[in-house]
Amino acid sequence: MSPTATLPSSPDADERAWTGHRRGSSGYRRILVALGAAGVATFAQLYSTQGILPLVGSSLQVSAAASALTVSCATLGLAAAVLSWSWVADRIGRAPAMKVALAAAAVLGLLTPLAPSYAALLALRVLEGVALGGVPALAVAYLHEEVHASQAAVAAGTYISGTTIGGLLGRVVSGPFADLGGWRTGVAAVGVMSAVAAVLFLVLVPPARGFTRPSGRPEVGVWRGIVVNLRDPRTLVLYAQAFLLMGGFVAVYNYLGFRLERSPFGLPVTVSSLLFLAYLAGTVSSRVAGGLAARHGRRPVLLVSTVVMVAGVALTLPDWLPTVLLGLVVMTAGFFGAHSTASGWVGHRATVGKAQATSLYNLFYYGGSSLFGWVGGFAFLAGWWGTAGMVMLLAVVALVWAALGAQRRGTPGPSRRSTRK
Secondary structure, three states, X not given: OXXXXXXXXXXXXXXXXXXXXXXXXXXXXXXXXXXXXXXXXXXXXXXXXXXXXXXXXXHHOOOHHHHHHHHHHHHHHHHXXXXXXXXXXXXXXXXXXXXXXXXXXXXXXXXXXXXOOHHHHHHHHHHHHHHHOHXXXXXXXXXXXXXXXXXXXXXXXXXXXXXXXXXXXXXXXXXXXXXXXXXHHHHHHHHXXXXXXXXXXXXXXXXXXXXXXXXXXXXXXXXXXXXXXXXXXXXXXXXXXXXXXXXXXXXXXHHHHXXXXXXXXXXXXXXXXXXXXXXXXXXXXXXXXXXXXXXXXXXXXXXXXXXXXXXXXXXXXXXXXXHHHHHHHHHHHHHHHHHHHHHHHHHHHOOOOHHHHHHHHHHHHHHHHHHHHHHHHXXXXXXXXXXXXXXXXXHHHHHHHHHHHOOOOOOOOOOXXXXXX
């Protein structure tokens, strides 16, 4: 069989014959590169202010908590928009919707450093998050429509790798430029980089061939997709993974820097900010997890990745810098392995409302980030043991829930489509 499906003469035959781009085909490579660029464009912009929050606060004369709202507003805008983007995609298609989202986000990203006031900055960050929501809401659904089922897990892992690189670049690139010209210069540098990545996506993403516009009124299809996926207990298990694991992951990165700036470590802010380089472990593990899931099934990869995450958090407990850094790398690798597996599994499981299924995953994902990233600060009042204990508890709950609920009779394996309606 050729790497890509042969085009038959009639549209009906085309629909029957189309099984998705296979590994090795030009379409498959273009999809991976395009979605990698989309991941960079999205998550670099989303976290462009996180690494330079002290500069934002001092320049705008606001508190640390107020400066952190420049991150929270963007993530809340994204979370609020993911379901709306699924409605847009059902009307115009996944790839066109992502094109609109990235183009709008690129423009807003270039306008953000020109914000005349703190209030204007927050408003632009909300709008930026709303625009950026079109990528995580639709990317996995697009993959499962355009990539052959046997390669979907690997492709999803590659996309997640792009998101980790984007998140890292957004935090790291802004710092040196901000040191040279202030926070506006740092954010502008990330905006330009993200705009270039967005153009790569627009140029490289191949035309969609697996998308079928839902019949009837699109809004009815959206609500039906939401209800069907929320009523599926095994899909709810995957949403729980997003909510609990992402919440714990963000709590670690939110408060570990505070710990390392205190005794007995006493690291300066410029050094503790390099902790984000641990994201590179997630870049590798998400791709590896995708390959392992394709060979051995998603459930064991999800469970093992969660155990690795718990072990990593445990390694951060001693007051010894080498084990703290090692634990951060291990925890990051475990989290992104679990996240890439769970997010890909959602797209695979959904037989109705695929875009709504992945949008709901992102809603739970960023909801957990917002909630537990905040609650972790109260746990930190008891010291690092409080925050680490909370994170390990969240991960253990997710692990038990996945072990009991993610693989029951009829649940699909790595390459079989569920027949459950």
